[in-house]
Amino acid sequence: MSEEMRQTESSLAGLPWYWRTAIKVVIVVVAVLILAAIGMIEPPDRTVEPNEAPPVNVKVVEVVSERDFADSFVLPAVIEPNQVVTISAEVAARVELIGPGEGDPVNAGDLLIELNDELIRPQFDRAEAQVGRDQIEFERMASLFNENATSRQDLDNATTSLAASQAQLAEVRARLERTEIHTPLTGVLNDLRVEEGEYVGDGTPVAEIVDMAVVKVVVDVPERDVAFFAVGQAAEVVLENKGRERAAQGTITYINALANPETRSTAMEITLDNRDRLLRSGQIVRVRLTRRTLNDAILIPLLAVIPQEEGYSVYVVEDSLAEQRAVVLGIIRGDRVQIVQGLSAGETLIIDGHRLVAPDQKVNIVPGND
Numbered sequence: 001m002s003e004e005m006r007q008t009e010s011s012l013a014g015l016p017w018y019w020r021t022a023i024k025v026v027i028v029v030v031a032v033l034i035l036a037a038i039g040m041i042e043p044p045d046r047t048v049e050p051n052e053a054p055p056v057n058v059k060v061v062e063v064v065s066e067r068d069f070a071d072s073f074v075l076p077a078v079i080e081p082n083q084v085v086t087i088s089a090e091v092a093a094r095v096e097l098i099g100p101g102e103g104d105p106v107n108a109g110d111l112l113i114e115l116n117d118e119l120i121r122p123q124f125d126r127a128e129a130q131v132g133r134d135q136i137e138f139e140r141m142a143s144l145f146n147e148n149a150t151s152r153q154d155l156d157n158a159t160t161s162l163a164a165s166q167a168q169l170a171e172v173r174a175r176l177e178r179t180e181i182h183t184p185l186t187g188v189l190n191d192l193r194v195e196e197g198e199y200v201g202d203g204t205p206v207a208e209i210v211d212m213a214v215v216k217v218v219v220d221v222p223e224r225d226v227a228f229f230a231v232g233q234a235a236e237v238v239l240e241n242k243g244r245e246r247a248a249q250g251t252i253t254y255i256n257a258l259a260n261p262e263t264r265s266t267a268m269e270i271t272l273d274n275r276d277r278l279l280r281s282g283q284i285v286r287v288r289l290t291r292r293t294l295n296d297a298i299l300i301p302l303l304a305v306i307p308q309e310e311g312y313s314v315y316v317v318e319d320s321l322a323e324q325r326a327v328v329l330g331i332i333r334g335d336r337v338q339i340v341q342g343l344s345a346g347e348t349l350i351i352d353g354h355r356l357v358a359p360d361q362k363v364n365i366v367p368g369n370d
Contacts, residue, residue, distance in 0.1 A: 055362040058353035060317055061301075065345040069297035069338075071331055072290040077219035077237070077270075079283040083211040085185055089200040090178040091115065102192045106183045106209065113194065113206055115179040124176050127169040134162040187211035212281065215274045217250060219287045220265040228291040231255060235270045236288040241278050247288075248272055298343055299336040304351045305329065314343065315350040315357055317365065322350065322357040 093115035100106055141158035144150035183189075191208035194200055217237050221229065233252045238245060250272035259266045270287060272279070279285075305312050305327070312329055315322045327342030343349070348365075350357070357363060 055320075055364040056322070056353055056357045057366045058315075058317070058322070058350045058357065058363045059367075060348045060350050060365055063298060063300065063316075063343050063345055063347045063349050065296040065298050066294075067296060069294045069299070070290045071292045071294055072288050073225070074238070074286050074288050075219050075221065077217045077285050077287045079279045079281055079285060080216045080218050080269075081210045081212050081281050082214040082216060082271075083185055083187070083209075084190075085187075085209045085211075086205050087112065087181060087184070087207045087209065089113075089115065089181065089204045089206050090202060091120070091175050092201045093117070093119070093179055093199070095194050095196050095198045095200060095206075098192065098194070098196055100189050102189055104189050105187070106189050107186045108183060110183045111180055112183050112189070113181040115181070115200070117176055117179040120172065120176045120179060124169070124172045127165065127172045130165040131162070131169045134158070134165045138162045181206065183209055185209055185211055186213065210281070212277065212279070213273075213275050215272050215279050215281075216253075217270040217272055217285060217287060219268050219270065219289075220260070220263060221268050221289070223259055223264045223266065225289070225291060226255065226259075226266045226268070229255065229268065229289065235290075237270065237272055238286040238288060239279065239283070240285075246278075294338075296345070297330075298339045298345060299333065300339055300343070300349055301351050302332065302335050302337045304349055304354060305337060306354065314339075315354040316343070317348040317350060317363055320362055320364075322354075322359065322361045322363050324359045 095113060096116045097114035099111050099113065106112065138155075138158040138161070141150060141155045145152065145155045187209045188211075189207060190210040192206075193208070194204075194206045200206060217235075229252060231252055231254065235250050235252055237248045237250050239248065240246070250270040252268060253271040254269040256267040300314070304314050306314065308326075311326055313324050313326050315324055317323070325342050328340040330338030330340040332338075350363070353363070
């Protein structure tokens with residue numbers, strides 16, 4: 001205890017008890033009033049005004065719409081010949097003569113192979129002579145019948161004999177004609193399977209003719225897309241010739257009614273003119289198929305889109321402020337994507353710096369679209 005407090009206690013000790021009590025009450029009241037007064041004093045304002053975030057430099061483009069936007073996609077495809085025909089001998093004989101060689105172009109009706117007819121020619125001559133005799137007999141019976149000099153039975157027998165011999169002649173003539181094998185279509189003699197002097201039996205394959213003047217481009221279309229196409233629609237075939245790309249227009253001529261159960265795709269054929277012989281069987285090409293044409297489609301750079309937990313968003317500039325927009329995506333084409341909902345033509349889209357801004361933040365547009 002300090003000296004002052006001891007002095008105070010000693011001075012109070014000499015006073016009556018009620019004075020001592022009154023003095024202590026006064027001290028307490030004064031202390032309470034001082035504390036209350038201190039509490040009522042407003043503290044100095046220490047609030048610091050937050051500094052406004054500086055504008056973010058951004059690059060922008062104007063949102064535009066494309067009047068006729070082709071919703072197309074590209075698929076690999078394989079070239080197949082329009083026709084591949086295997087020609088077989090229809091009579092048994094020795095190969096007497098071969099016309100064109102392998103790889104030679106042929107036209108429909110050209111003589112391809114001539115077979116020996118030494119065994120068939122005599123049969124033809126006999127059948128032809130028999131028809132002549134039966135024809136004379138028929139005419140004689142008909143004349144006698146008209147003069148009532150013979151019976152109907154005799155005339156009928158002559159008629160039957162003539163018909164039988166004519167049928168025999170037609171059969172032998174057909175066999176004789178088949179000793180000359182002609183090409184049934186225009187194309188290329190792709191495979192000659194016999195040689196001169198070789199004996200072939202009835203039904204023996206002797207040659208293969210390939211028609212490549214028109215080719216079929218076979219492509220497997222995904223199940224979700226095949227409903228967009230129909231026979232008669234146009235399709236573009238992109239091929240490479242001597243290191244250079246070339247596009248050709250074809251027509252869809254066939255769509256398989258059954259989808260492949262393993263790949264869930266449907267085979268489709270596109271017919272293409274190939275008179276210039278640039279395409280070969282088995283060649284891999286690309287087919288550009290157009291599902292539909294969209295009017296006033298809005299496409300923006302894909303990098304301008306920001307993935308969110310739910311959906312996607314972009315930023316546009318409104319009154320020098322960044323405004324966040326929720327968007328619905330459509331078709332993706334290379335580095336661009338269609339915006340189905342959320343943007344309108346004429347708006348200013350942030351394409352660079354959009355990941356550094358926040359909603360309603362000031363932005364500074366800088367030139368350049370890179």
